[in-house]
């Protein structure tokens with residue numbers, strides 16, 4: 211008896227660095243092995259519609275961008291939702307992939323999950339913003355069985371979130387999770403603070419992190435610690451949502467409830483564009499050089515770390531000094547994240563996940579991995 215393969219209709223919203231890479235990876239799966247039908251692409255301006263019968267195909271690998279730009283269909287999530295509802299028939303599944311960092315798109319997840327569409331996304335907004343939105347997402351998913359899949363929201367493609375969900379759902383008790391959660395901050399401090407009193411200018415390493423595609427669309431969202439605070443909020447909420455018993459963790463109203471140290475000089479707060487922010491950052495290089503020198507004189511390096519301390523009910527992010535012999539100083543390179551899980555089962559030695567924690571290829575891989583879980 212042959213098992214009929216279910217079609218998975220994929221609607222991609224957000225076609226920037228990560229979205230573009232995801233489309234490439236999706237279309238590169240040989241058609242005879244792929245359950246996916248790419249039915250639409252949406253940028254902030256337009257939508258390119260295909261159909262389940264005639265989906266976007268590998269032949270369009272080099273043309274989809276221009277076709278999307280030339281499309282006469284304006285980006286309209288109401289229209290997209292209606293079309294997806296009409297296509298959700300029989301054995302089909304629908305998944306919306308949100309590759310934006312947009313709050314309005316994130317605000318649609320409860321509606322999509324309630325309609326039976328799964329959501330796969332690297333966008334941290336819905337899971338780290340208003341707690342009410344997170345609760346609606348969990349509830350809608352429980353009601354319809356549609357899944358929220360967010361591996362790439364923490365550690366990009368590294369298996370951080372699915373490891374955590376399975377660990378907690380299977381009954382392990384998390385004591386503490388700590389580590390370097392930001393690819394941008396990791397790259398910046400791996401390059402900037404090596405234990406020597408001198409080195410490259412702070413602003414120059416930030417500019418390179420941006421060029422390499424590690425930063426958020428606005429690099430200030432990394433340097434103010436908010437990106438790490440969002441990741442810690444996601445980790446913290448997953449522990450609470452998947453635990454069978456109450457924990458000591460505080461109920462975070464949003465990522466703003468996390469005790470977070472910002473690295474943004476006060477004169478640069480609120481600068482609207484990333485370009486302007488990068489252009490003005492050199493004015494503050496000497497302040498960062500001083501921090502580096504102070505650490506080096508103590509035999510230490512600077513690293514931006516995050517902690518979810520379940521036993522003591524604390525969630526915090528900030529710049530810390532570590533001896534040059536510490537694993538955070540010796541074992542990290544590039545955009546590496548390192549996440550240590552101290553749990554009842556992983557004790558006294560923690561489970562450690564380490565590797566590139568930012569960049570389009572690994573982030574898209576994490577999203578595609580989530581899509582493959584639906585197959």
Ligand SMILES: NC(=O)C1=CN([C@@H]2O[C@H](COP(=O)(O)OP(=O)(O)OC[C@H]3O[C@@H](n4cnc5c(N)ncnc54)[C@H](OP(=O)(O)O)[C@@H]3O)[C@@H](O)[C@H]2O)C=CC1
Pocket residue numbers: 223224225226227228229252253254255285309310311312314315332333334362363366393423424425426427567568569570573
């Ligand atoms: N870069 C990385 O290493 C990682 C990124 N992430 C997350 O991945 C997401 C995408 O990041 P990245 O690709 O770097 O960002 P980009 O800025 O390159 O891409 C964002 C895309 O979203 C589109 N967009 C914005 N608003 C809307 C909207 N309302 N409707 C439809 N499309 C919209 C933009 O459209 P347009 O092209 O028209 O402007 C753009 O294509 C972010 O949430 C980020 O936090 C997560 C882990 C790692």
Ligand SMILES: N[C@@H](CC=O)C(=O)O
Pocket residue numbers: 362363364365366391392393394395424425426432437567568569
């Ligand atoms: N800007 C983020 C991207 C991944 O979430 C980072 O630097 O870690």
Ligand code: NA
Pocket residue numbers: 361362363364365366367368369370371576
């Ligand atoms: Na991940």
